[in-house]
Amino acid sequence: MKPEDLERLVSLEMPFGKYKGRVLADLPGHYLNWFAREGFPKGEIGRLLALMQEIDHNGLKPLLDPLRAKRRGTP
Numbered sequence: 001m002k003p004e005d006l007e008r009l010v011s012l013e014m015p016f017g018k019y020k021g022r023v024l025a026d027l028p029g030h031y032l033n034w035f036a037r038e039g040f041p042k043g044e045i046g047r048l049l050a051l052m053q054e055i056d057h058n059g060l061k062p063l064l065d066p067l068r069a070k071r072r073g074t075p
Contacts, residue, residue, distance in 0.1 A: 001051060005047075005048060006063075006064065007067060008024070008048055009023075009024045009025045009051065009052055009055075009067075010024075010064055010068050010071055011023065011071060012024050012045075015045060018031070019031060024049065024052050025052060025064050027049075029053075029056045032049065032052055032053035032056050032057075033053065033057070035050075035053060036050070036053050036057075040053075
């Protein structure tokens with residue numbers, strides 16, 4: 001993982017599927033777990049989905065809150 005990967009999680013939108021257009025950090029846990037069971041896509045999107053699944057699974061989503069606030073321009 002690279003530090004900028006966390007920034008990508010709060011800015012990159014899901015490019016396909018049921019949750020197309022939703023920011024990766026906002027994807028529901030059950031959807032991320034489905035990818036974990038069935039296999040993540042290849043490339044950057046798969047790597048970021050796997051990272052988000054790990055974050056969600058371990059209850060670490062609040063770690064992304066400062067990045068969300070920074071993106072919105074609020075302290």
